[in-house]
Amino acid sequence: METKFSVTFNEGVAKIELSGRLDATNAPLLQEELKKLIGQDVKRLVFFAKDLEYISSAGLRVIIFAKQKIGVDAQVYLIGAQEEVLNVIKMSGLDNFMVISDSYDE
Amino acid sequence: MIRVDLHPTHTYGKFKLRPGKPLPFGATIVPGGVNFSIYSRHATSCELVLFEKHAPQPFAVIPFPDSFRIGNVFAMVVFDLDYENIEYGYRMDGPFNPKEGHRFDKTKILMDPYAKAIGGRDVWGVEPNWNDIYQHRARIFFDDFDWEDDHPLEIPIEDLIIYEMHVRGFTRHPSSGVKYPGTFAAIKEKIPYLKELGVNCVELMPIHEFDEFENSRISPVTGERLMNYWGYSNVGFFAPKAGYAASGKFGMQVDEFKALVKELHKNGIEVILDVVFNHTAEGNENGPYISYRGIDNKTYYLLTPDGYYYNFSGCGNTLNCNNPIVRNMILDCLRYWAAEYHVDGFRFDLASILGRDQNGAPMASPPLLEMLAFDPILGKCKLIAEAWDAGGLYQVGSFPAWGRWAEWNGKYRDDIRKFLKGDMGMVGAVAQRLQGSPDLYKWQNRGSTASINFITAHDGFTLMDLVSYNEKHNEANGEDNRDGCNDNYSWNCGVEGPTDDPEINRLRIKQIKNAVTMLLVSQGTPMILSGDEMGKTQWGNNNVYCQDNEISWLDWSLLEKNKEIFNFFKKMIAFRKAHPALRNCSHFQNRDYMGSGYADITWHGTQAWNADWSGTSRTLAFMLCGKHAKGGTARDNNIYVAMNMHWEPHTFELPKLPPGWLWYVAVNTDMLPPNDIWEVGKEKKLRDQSCFLVGPRSVIVLVGKEPQEKKIVSKGARKARKKQLSSVRSGKGSKTKVSKPKRKERK
Numbered sequence: 001m002e003t004k005f006s007v008t009f010n011e012g013v014a015k016i017e018l019s020g021r022l023d024a025t026n027a028p029l030l031q032e033e034l035k036k037l038i039g040q041d042v043k044r045l046v047f048f049a050k051d052l053e054y055i056s057s058a059g060l061r062v063i064i065f066a067k068q069k070i071g072v073d074a075q076v077y078l079i080g081a082q083e084e085v086l087n088v089i090k091m092s093g094l095d096n097f098m099v100i101s102d103s104y105d106e
Numbered sequence: 107m108i109r110v111d112l113h114p115t116h117t118y119g120k121f122k123l124r125p126g127k128p129l130p131f132g133a134t135i136v137p138g139g140v141n142f143s144i145y146s147r148h149a150t151s152c153e154l155v156l157f158e159k160h161a162p163q164p165f166a167v168i169p170f171p172d173s174f175r176i177g178n179v180f181a182m183v184v185f186d187l188d189y190e191n192i193e194y195g196y197r198m199d200g201p202f203n204p205k206e207g208h209r210f211d212k213t214k215i216l217m218d219p220y221a222k223a224i225g226g227r228d229v230w231g232v233e234p235n236w237n238d239i240y241q242h243r244a245r246i247f248f249d250d251f252d253w254e255d256d257h258p259l260e261i262p263i264e265d266l267i268i269y270e271m272h273v274r275g276f277t278r279h280p281s282s283g284v285k286y287p288g289t290f291a292a293i294k295e296k297i298p299y300l301k302e303l304g305v306n307c308v309e310l311m312p313i314h315e316f317d318e319f320e321n322s323r324i325s326p327v328t329g330e331r332l333m334n335y336w337g338y339s340n341v342g343f344f345a346p347k348a349g350y351a352a353s354g355k356f357g358m359q360v361d362e363f364k365a366l367v368k369e370l371h372k373n374g375i376e377v378i379l380d381v382v383f384n385h386t387a388e389g390n391e392n393g394p395y396i397s398y399r400g401i402d403n404k405t406y407y408l409l410t411p412d413g414y415y416y417n418f419s420g421c422g423n424t425l426n427c428n429n430p431i432v433r434n435m436i437l438d439c440l441r442y443w444a445a446e447y448h449v450d451g452f453r454f455d456l457a458s459i460l461g462r463d464q465n466g467a468p469m470a471s472p473p474l475l476e477m478l479a480f481d482p483i484l485g486k487c488k489l490i491a492e493a494w495d496a497g498g499l500y501q502v503g504s505f506p507a508w509g510r511w512a513e514w515n516g517k518y519r520d521d522i523r524k525f526l527k528g529d530m531g532m533v534g535a536v537a538q539r540l541q542g543s544p545d546l547y548k549w550q551n552r553g554s555t556a557s558i559n560f561i562t563a564h565d566g567f568t569l570m571d572l573v574s575y576n577e578k579h580n581e582a583n584g585e586d587n588r589d590g591c592n593d594n595y596s597w598n599c600g601v602e603g604p605t606d607d608p609e610i611n612r613l614r615i616k617q618i619k620n621a622v623t624m625l626l627v628s629q630g631t632p633m634i635l636s637g638d639e640m641g642k643t644q645w646g647n648n649n650v651y652c653q654d655n656e657i658s659w660l661d662w663s664l665l666e667k668n669k670e671i672f673n674f675f676k677k678m679i680a681f682r683k684a685h686p687a688l689r690n691c692s693h694f695q696n697r698d699y700m701g702s703g704y705a706d707i708t709w710h711g712t713q714a715w716n717a718d719w720s721g722t723s724r725t726l727a728f729m730l731c732g733k734h735a736k737g738g739t740a741r742d743n744n745i746y747v748a749m750n751m752h753w754e755p756h757t758f759e760l761p762k763l764p765p766g767w768l769w770y771v772a773v774n775t776d777m778l779p780p781n782d783i784w785e786v787g788k789e790k791k792l793r794d795q796s797c798f799l800v801g802p803r804s805v806i807v808l809v810g811k812e813p814q815e816k817k818i819v820s821k822g823a824r825k826a827r828k829k830q831l832s833s834v835r836s837g838k839g840s841k842t843k844v845s846k847p848k849r850k851e852r853k
Contacts, residue, residue: 024190057248057358058190064252091291091353093365094252 007033012043014070019051022059031062034070042071046104050080060094067097079104112137114185118168125174126181131438132220132344133194133246139185140246142194144218145178145431146402148208149198152180155215155240157193159225159357162238164215167197193225193243194218198401204391204413207404214395217342218244219406219435222442223360224315224342230274230288230349231333231654234319242315242341242396245357249446251364258450259376260486261306263512263555263631264689267679268378269305270563271636272336272658273313273350279659286352290359290366297373303639303672304679307376309453311564312337313363315345318654320387325584332584332652336564338455339387339421341396343439367448376450378488379443383427383436384459384495385419393422405431408466416466418459418497427460433474436460441483451488453514458495461506468499472506479508490514490558503546507556512631515543515557520595522561523572526621527597528751528803531721536749540728541707542629544693555691557630561621562638565591567648569638572596573617574603579646582657590649603646615641616803619674619775619782620749623805626682627747629690636660639675641668670779677783681772681807684786686740687730698731699738703764706734710748714761724752725800729761732810744810750800758806759797766813769795776801 005026006017014037022030045066049055067076076098081089089095114122126141127134134141142154152175156166170180180196195217200210217224221244227234234241277296278288284295293308300308316337325332337347351359367377386406388399391414398406408416408424415423426432443449454460461472478484493505493513502516518539525532538545542554550556562569567578576598580590599613618641625632636642637660644650650658665672682688694707709717710727717726726749732742746769748758760769770789775782784790789809792798800806 024188056190056356057361060361061248061250064250068252088353088356088358091286091289091351091365092358092361093368094361096254097252 005030005033007037009037009040009042012041013046014042014044015046015048017048019053021054021056022052022062023054023056024058027056027058027062030059031065034062034066037070042074044077045070045074046077046079048079048104049082049085052081052085055085055088057092060089060092063094063098075099077101077104109137114183116171119166121166121168122185123168123171123174124183124185126183128176128179128181130220131179131435132218132222133189133244135189135246135248136183139183140187140189141181141183143179143181144196144220144401145405146180146198146200147178147405147431148402149180149200149210151199153197154182154184155195155197156184156187157195157240157243159191159193159245161193189246193240193245195240195244196401207409207413209399209403211395211400214400215240216395216400217242217397219342219397219401220344220438221245221342222247222249222344223357224345224348225357227315227317227319228348228354228357230318230354241394242317244342247360251361253364253368253448256368256371256448258444258448258486259371259374260450261376262691263488264629264691265683266307266376266488266631267305267626267682268307268309268558268631268633269300269303269636270309270311270560270633272311272564273347274335274654275659276636277660278654279656279661281662282660283662288350289352290346290350290362291352294366294369297369297375300375301373303676304683305634306374307378307450308370309378309380309633311380312340312382312455313347313350313379314340314382315342315347317341317387318349321652323584325582327581327584330582330655333654334652335654335658336651338382338651339385340382341387343381343383343435344442364447371448376488377448378451378453378490379449380453380455381440382455383425384456385421385423385425389422390415390417402431405429408462408464416497418462418466418495418499419456420496424459424462424466426464427474428463428469428472433477436474437477437481440478440487441481444484444487449487451490453490453492455492456495457491457493457505458499458501459497460491461501462495462497462499466497470506475506475511476508479510488512503543507550507552509552512556512558514563514633515539515546515559515630517546518543518557518559518628518630519561519563520593522621522624523595525724525749525751526561526617526624527595528724528753529595530724532751533717533723533726534719536726537709537717537728540624540628541694542690548693553692554629555631558633559625559628559630560633560635561625562635563633564635565649567594567596567646568635568642568644569618569621570614570641570643571646571648572621573614574598574643575646576602577646578648579603580649582647583649583652590647594648604643613803615668615671616775618671619773620751620803620805622675622678623747623773623775623807624749626678627688627745627807629688629693632682634675637664639672640664641671670782673779674783677785678773680786681783685735685742685745685809687732687735687742687745690736692737698734700731700733702731702733704729704731704733704744706731708761710746710758710761712756712758714759725750725756725758727758729810732812743812746808746810747805748798748800748808749805751803753802755799755801755804757797757799760795760808763795763810764812767810768792768813769808769810771806772809773805773807774801775806776804
């Protein structure tokens with residue numbers, strides 16, 4: 001159950017596709033990818049989480065990292081997260097800075 | 107620049123190591139690895155044991171090389187660990203010689219006393235695998251929660267209204283209607299309720315990791331499984347209880363609890379933790395090896411000269427709180443909760459134990475208590491002592507305080523209860539309690555803020571049971587009703603337990619209102635027991651420590667059934683918040699230092715200015731001068747409170763107000779809703795300004811209002827006011843007869 005993720009950046013919008021598990025084994029890789037966005041004019045960070053099955057605290061930390069280091073003013077979106085993942089995010093209080101929705105409108 | 111100190115210097119099998127840093131204790135994430143550091147004075151060797159999460163057998167056992175020990179500390183960095191997926195423990199070798207205090211057993215895997223998260227009981231009530239060689243498993247946690255601008259609220263303690271609650275019991279009942287019953291997340295969901303009630307502080311019964319299966323057994327009476335439900339028995343002091351977190355199964359309890367604290371703060375509600383430093387879950391000689399016993403028994407526990415455990419806690423062992431190592435652990439722990447979790451204060455269970463020396467004798471100036479009082483990180487935290495222990499030390503009024511410690515005022519509870527049930531000869535004591543117990547605290551210049559006032563707490567009857575039972579009914583606990591307190595000073599109002607008798611039920615509700623009124627007009631800090639605001643019953647069980655079931659869970663349907671009680675609590679809390687005269691931080695001076703014509707507090711009875719202090723009295727009244735509110739720094743109405751705990755009605759002559767001022771009724775517990783309590787600002791003007799017939803077993807609260815200062819008002823309003831004033835001057839009001847109460851109360 002390897003996590004596959006892809007990061008694309010286009011016209012101020014960073015799109016991150018997540019799948020499988022996001023935990024300590026692969027979160028640092030994602031973080032490295034996201035670091036490349038530092039200093040760019042990121043207006044939106046959009047995490048697509050439809051196929052994400054599990055997120056651990058390390059995974060959540062990457063999202064916090066993205067928010068804090070890439071663009072404090074950037075709006076963070078979490079799209080299509082499964083119930084289980086969404087619950088972890090809500091219970092741990094990370095939902096306060098994210099727009100959570102089922103689908104993403106360009 | 108390449109830092110040499112981030113690189114391994116040693117190897118053990120496939121593991122890369124280097125000597126660790128001795129401080130801080132615990133497991134700390136460092137660049138490239140994890141620094142493990144643990145104290146033991148008497149161990150001869152130590153091994154680090156590493157498991158994958160939940161794995162039955164360790165994947166590695168790494169002995170600390172001799173060169174990695176500094177003094178009495180074993181410290182080692184292990185590189186390239188997947189720290190999120192491991193659990194770690196230690197094995198220690200050393201003497202087994204109980205007479206000398208040593209109980210080393212190198213076969214036992216021991217939890218780090220500084221573990222920041224603990225696995226093994228991830229979901230509440232899921233029966234653990236008792237054959238697991240490592241029951242309570244230390245985990246490593248990153249402290250990187252995003253607090254944004256959160257900060258402890260630092261509400262002055264005299265302005266607090268504390269709500270004591272059990273995390274699980276608060277929402278576990280199916281009627282709670284929350285998504286994750288019994289958890290931190292569920293409390294978050296109930297914040298709107300807490301706000302509606304008006305409390306501004308929650309005091310959480312123990313939330314440190316404990317084992318709900320400790321001493322678990324089947325009740326011979328009910329056949330139900332009894333649990334260690336309250337959790338006054340710590341496994342680890344630095345870790346939140348995983349089973350209280352909806353996300354505990356994901357190992358996210360740390361974040362979930364932080365999210366709760368943050369959200370409570372956002373809503374103006376402080377968080378006080380009930381901390382249990384008097385003993386641990388390891389029990390006595392026959393208890394399990396969890397941590398301390400196998401790491402350095404002689405350091406962590408108070409031992410008799412023969413090496414047995416002293417039992418000042420009533421729970422098998424006593425933590426050696428004034429050993430410098432343990433003292434520092436306690437300090438580190440509190441600092442951690444204050445700094446990392448932003449908690450606002452602590453309530454110390456059986457705090458008198460914290461003032462005993464290493465032989466168990468009480469000390470005059472216990473270094474631990476002094477250290478906590480002066481600690482810079484805890485500098486704004488509330489420190490509240492349960493100022494007694496199970497070894498017979500009772501320090502209410504004399505707990506060493508350094509101007510910082512407040513106390514659970516057990517005398518307040520007892521005196522108000524006796525007065526409430528109609529005992530005579532209580533008015534002198536009750537007068538002290540209402541004033542913030544100057545008899546206990548003034549001689550030490552401690553102020554009324556030293557007194558945490560409460561009538562009910564988790565120990566003992568709920569408020570509804572206090573007025574419904576004469577005797578405790580703890581049979582379900584399976585100890586032949588021997589457990590729990592016998593001195594309850596309760597009165598069942600005529601019948602033991604629930605009844606259909608409307609008169610008795612009416613009286614019970616009235617007694618509840620009397621109690622909460624007295625509590626909320628008292629100087630000092632009031633504490634309400636969760637559930638009392640909706641008439642929670644435990645069916646006479648006054649010690650539900652083991653009842654993880656409907657006996658102890660809060661039944662939210664009571665909110666509808668007893669909305670009269672809830673409404674009264676809510677409005678009474680609002681009343682306290684609206685009146686600074688009730689929230690002084692210093693004791694009264696019994697004189698007029700503001701030139702108002704009235705002393706800050708004056709005592710009255712059925713005759714104004716003449717309280718009946720005799721041994722047969724059951725009536726008392728007092729008036730607070732609004733110009734002396736908060737030591738004269740705030741302005742308030744005058745407040746008059748008359749308490750008639752006699753079963754006959756009595757007419758109380760009211761003290762005269764300055765010319766133009768008028769008395770308004772805020773509370774009259776003898777009346778049915780909506781006339782029992784009036785919203786702040788909408789109090790009912792009293793027709794007869796000279797006296798008030800206070801019903802049997804009733805309390806009234808009046809506010810004396812100054813005529814409103816001249817301001818630009820519309821003609822109509824001015825006219826109306828003129829009319830109002832003239833009617834008072836002509837004395838129309840005083841002609842009105844006060845109607846006699848219709849009901850007779852039964853004794």
